[in-house]
Amino acid sequence: xxxxxxxxxxxxxxxxxxxxxxxxxxxxxxxxxxxxxxxxxxxxxxxxxxxxxxxxxxxxxxxxxxxxxxxxxxxxxxxxxxxxxxxxxxxxxxxxxxxxxxxxxxxxxxxxxxxxxxxxxxxxxxxxxxxxxxxxxxxxxxxxxxxxxxxxxxxxxxxxxxxxxxxxxxxxxxxxxxxxxxxxxxxxxxxxxxxxxxxxxxxxxxxxxxxxxxxxxxxxxxxxxxxxxxxxxxxxxxxxxxxxxxxxxxxxxxxxxxxxxxxxxxxxxxxxxxxxxxxxxxxxxxxxxxxxxxxxxxxxxxxxxxxxxxxxxxxxxxxxxxxxxxxxxxxxxxxxxxxxxxxxxxxxxxxxxxxxxxxxxxxxxxxxxxxxxxxxxxxxxxxxxxxxxxxxxxxxxxxxxxxxxxxxxxxxxxxxxxxxxxxxxxxxxxxxxxxxxxxxxxxxxxxxxxxxxxxxxxxxxxxxxxxxxxxxxxxxxxxxxxxxxxxxxxxxxxxxxxxxxxxxxxxxxxxxxxxxxxxxxxxxxxxxxxxxxxxxxxxxxxxxxxxxxxxxxxxxxxxxxxxxxxx
Amino acid sequence: xxxxxxxxxxxxxxxxxxxxxxxxxxxxxxxxxxxxxxxxxxxxxxxxxxxxxxxxxxxxxxxxx
Numbered sequence: 251x252x253x254x255x256x257x258x259x260x261x262x263x264x265x266x267x268x269x270x271x272x273x274x275x276x277x278x279x280x281x282x283x284x285x286x287x288x289x290x291x292x293x294x295x296x297x298x299x300x301x302x303x304x305x306x307x308x309x310x311x312x313x314x315x316x317x318x319x320x321x322x323x324x325x326x327x328x329x330x331x332x333x334x335x336x337x338x339x340x341x342x343x344x345x346x347x348x349x350x351x352x353x354x355x356x357x358x359x360x361x362x363x364x365x366x367x368x369x370x371x372x373x374x375x376x377x378x379x380x381x382x383x384x385x386x387x388x389x390x391x392x393x394x395x396x397x398x399x400x401x402x403x404x405x406x407x408x409x410x411x412x413x414x415x416x417x418x419x420x421x422x423x424x425x426x427x428x429x430x431x432x433x434x435x436x437x438x439x440x441x442x443x444x445x446x447x448x449x450x451x452x453x454x455x456x457x458x459x460x461x462x463x464x465x466x467x468x469x470x471x472x473x474x475x476x477x478x479x480x481x482x483x484x485x486x487x488x489x490x491x492x493x494x495x496x497x498x499x500x501x502x503x504x505x506x507x508x509x510x511x512x513x514x515x516x517x518x519x520x521x522x523x524x525x526x527x528x529x530x531x532x533x534x535x536x537x538x539x540x541x542x543x544x545x546x547x548x549x550x551x552x553x554x555x556x557x558x559x560x561x562x563x564x565x566x567x568x569x570x571x572x573x574x575x576x577x578x579x580x581x582x583x584x585x586x587x588x589x590x591x592x593x594x595x596x597x598x599x600x601x602x603x604x605x606x607x608x609x610x611x612x613x614x615x616x617x618x619x620x621x622x623x624x625x626x627x628x629x630x631x632x633x634x635x636x637x638x639x640x641x642x643x644x645x646x647x648x649x650x651x652x653x654x655x656x657x658x659x660x661x662x663x664x665x666x667x668x669x670x671x672x673x674x675x676x677x678x679x680x681x682x683x684x685x686x687x688x689x690x691x692x693x694x695x696x697x698x699x700x701x702x703x704x705x706x707x708x709x710x711x712x713x714x715x716x717x718x719x720x721x722x723x724x725x726x727x728x729x730x731x732x733x734x735x736x737x738x739x740x741x742x743x744x745x746x747x748x749x750x751x752x753x754x755x756x757x758x759x760x761x762x763x764x765x766x767x768x769x770x771x772x773x774x775x776x777x778x779x780x781x782x783x784x785x786x787x788x789x790x791x792x793x794x795x796x797x798x799x800x801x802x803x804x805x806x807x808x809x810x811x812x813x814x815x816x817x
Numbered sequence: 818x819x820x821x822x823x824x825x826x827x828x829x830x831x832x833x834x835x836x837x838x839x840x841x842x843x844x845x846x847x848x849x850x851x852x853x854x855x856x857x858x859x860x861x862x863x864x865x866x867x868x869x870x871x872x873x874x875x876x877x878x879x880x881x882x
Binding site for chain 2: 489
């Protein structure tokens with residue numbers, strides 16, 4: 251039976267209990283939704299005592315299914331004001347599962363302004379420890395300090411100075427498997443601020459001396475099915491650009507067709523996109539001793555992570571991804587891949603979402619505070635976030651806050667959250683997802699890009715977005731969505747695996763129902779939090795301005811968006 | 818013989834990388850990334866002439882990063 255830890259930050263207590271029966275066969279995003287709707291008032295102050303911060307492992311955590319050790323972090327979002335599940339790789343979820351933990355719920359806020367670490371030792375003891383000595387420390391230094399104190403057989407989940415300052419675009423950083431770098435992020439929705447409001451600097455989880463053994467209904471059958479799916483992922487990985495190169499390969503697919511955002515979603519093409527593309531990346535890796543094909547969590551056969559070194563061959567950053575590169579790059583007119591890598595490192599270190607932050611930089615450029623392409627100026631502004639200057643604090647609150655401060659008319663946000671690196675005029679299914687996802691403008695909620703290349707029209711795009719949003723909501727409860735893409739032909743096996751693990755139905759409908767229920771619960775939460783249909787819209791300029799690359803506007807009418815979830 | 822992923826394609830003098838890809842049943846359009854002998858090629862470079870023992874890896878992008 252899975253357990254949960256309840257951390258009361260007011261009483262400063264830690265309690266381990268069996269997880270409630272109704273949550274046993276849930277995980278990830280699904281568990282976040284069902285737990286929050288029952289335990290957190292949707293209209294609460296996101297940084298107040300009624301909100302809770304959740305860390306959830308997946309439905310299949312701790313098993314042999316590849317990539318099943320994702321970490322879902324949840325709560326009411328300080329950025330969107332709605333429900334938030336932010337999904338990350340890294341080492342922590344595997345260790346939580348090895349301790350038998352499916353859920354860590356952090357509630358209330360401390361009486362005193364003090365910082366704490368939740369430490370889970372190798373013998374399974376969990377306690378809060380004074381973390382005042384780490385106040386103001388950013389993630390890289392923090393991880394070094396923790397390793398020096400407790401050794402390196404552990405994973406960390408931490409906030410930097412941004413989370414401590416309650417910046418609404420702050421992230422929670424998770425250490426990577428093997429390297430230990432805090433470069434994996436539950437980045438979206440400002441959950442770092444929620445962690446900061448709880449006075450929780452970090453969770454430090456050690457590898458258990460004795461691994462938790464889950465009692466499967468039929469372990470042999472489960473392992474047989476998991477092996478089938480693992481083989482499919484491994485086979486798919488052979489021709490997957492994310493494995494062979496990294497997610498940066500997406501630049502090559504979006505650069506020529508107007509999907510890659512350029513200079514604050516201007517709709518133009520960026521002639522120099524290859525300067526920040528796969529070829530340049532691979533050349534730099536090879537010549538500087540960098541690495542790709544790295545796993546961010548144990549047991550991953552897709553291995554899309556990387557380690558990117560500077561010109562002198564010294565470590566600069568890892569988990570260097572398409573979204574970060576596209577948004578700090580072409581969307582800010584910047585072509586210097588090394589400068590972008592430095593921005594990525596700085597964001598991971600202070601703990602902010604690269605998507606919201608890069609869009610905030612684009613706001614500065616759109617309004618003339620910085621010149622397009624000014625990488626040095628962008629880096630200086632990022633440092634202001636760490637220093638906590640007046641403008642740095644506004645930057646820390648993300649794209650919309652900066653856009654409003656600078657009177658920018660074109661602010662690419664939905665539900666106050668900045669868009670990822672896909673222009674919704676040229677991948678309309680993704681635009682529908684941006685508009686209607688309970689998470690705000692989130693590409694991982696249902697990226698319709700793969701289908702946009704053979705666009706069958708608006709209705710098809712709405713259909714694809716709907717299907718993908720359901721699929722992503724159960725995928726985010728089970729495994730990494732990159733691996734998930736390779737098991738699509740065998741999705742009914744996921745139902746059989748649930749039956750073999752937890753008992754009960756082995757039908758695929760058990761899985762799809764989980765997806766639909768998750769989405770509807772999230773939308774229900776948002777409605778009770780005060781969101782209306784008007785929050786399910788793209789910013790007006792996407793409806794008005796044509797993409798220069800294609801001549802396309804976002805022409806999905808309101809009615810289509812409103813009926814999307816009428817199942 | 819040219820190899821495109823797991824498939825062998827007969828080498829014909831003068832054929833391009835794109836020709837070999839098409840012969841192996843791949844599209845050269847959006848959504849594919851091509852590596853030739855370990856090097857990532859841009860779309861324009863697919864018109865480069867292939868060599869007799871070229872190893873081509875065509876990869877289909879199925880989700881964003």
